[in-house]
Amino acid sequence: MDDAMEDLVQPRCRDCRVVMRTCPAEWLCPSCGWTIPIDQSISPPVFTGPSIWGG
Ligand SMILES: [Zn+2]
Numbered sequence: 001m002d003d004a005m006e007d008l009v010q011p012r013c014r015d016c017r018v019v020m021r022t023c024p025a026e027w028l029c030p031s032c033g034w035t036i037p038i039d040q041s042i043s044p045p046v047f048t049g050p051s052i053w054g055g
Pocket of ligand 1 (some may be wrong): 013014015016017018029030031032033034
């Protein structure tokens with residue numbers, strides 16, 4: 001029943017009401033391209049590197 005857990009943590013786009021896809025560092029709306037940083041709503045990813053956070 002692991003799939004059920006994934007559904008619970010997936011946010012929806014504020015404009016399209018579409019379930020957003022998960023990217024390495026953010027949520028992405030497949031419809032309009034709106035993104036949300038994952039660390040804004042859920043625990044940050046384990047892999048933190050200068051290429052992601054330091055530019
Ligand atoms: Zn959208």
